[in-house]
Amino acid sequence: MLLNPPIQITDLQPAVSQSKLAFLASAESPPVLSILPKSCNEERGLLIVGPEGDFTEKEVNVLKSAGAVPVGLGPCRLRVETATVALLSALMLWSDAHRQEILKCS
Incomplete structure (x- = not known):
């Protein structure tokens, strides 16, 4: 991981x-866990978090047009550093579970 x-x-x-x-x-944005099963099986990617107070609508649209998929963590607002850890944890848990599922089908 690179920060x-x-x-x-x-x-x-x-x-x-x-x-x-x-x-x-x-x-x-839609909850991250509702987006993950639809995502591709890439080993690498980007997680874009911040700034405090959220992105502006223009910033979201610029990044969406570049290919970013907006994801959320539910109705509670988190600080940038907390949101980062929460999203990384969710991605890591999903990735591990997804990898185990693939191995079972092989």
């Missing part, structure tokens, strides 16, 4: 466009 320092949306847009999997943590 990058904060960057501007315009600098992030090319990375999202080049990534096969990019999740954008955004309030009012």
Whole structure:
């Protein structure tokens, strides 16, 4: 896992466009667990979190047009650092469970 320092949306847009999997943590978005089963089986991807107070509608639209999939954590607002850990935990648990399911079918 690589944690990058904060960057501007315009600098992030090319990375999202080049990534096969990019999740954008955004309030009012579908829960991450409802999105995961529909996602592809990529080993790598991007998780975009922050800033405090959420992204603007324009920022969300820019990242969505680049290929990011908005995901949420439910009705409670979390601080950036808490949301990051919560999303990473959910992704790791889903990935482990998904990997075990694939092995059973093989």
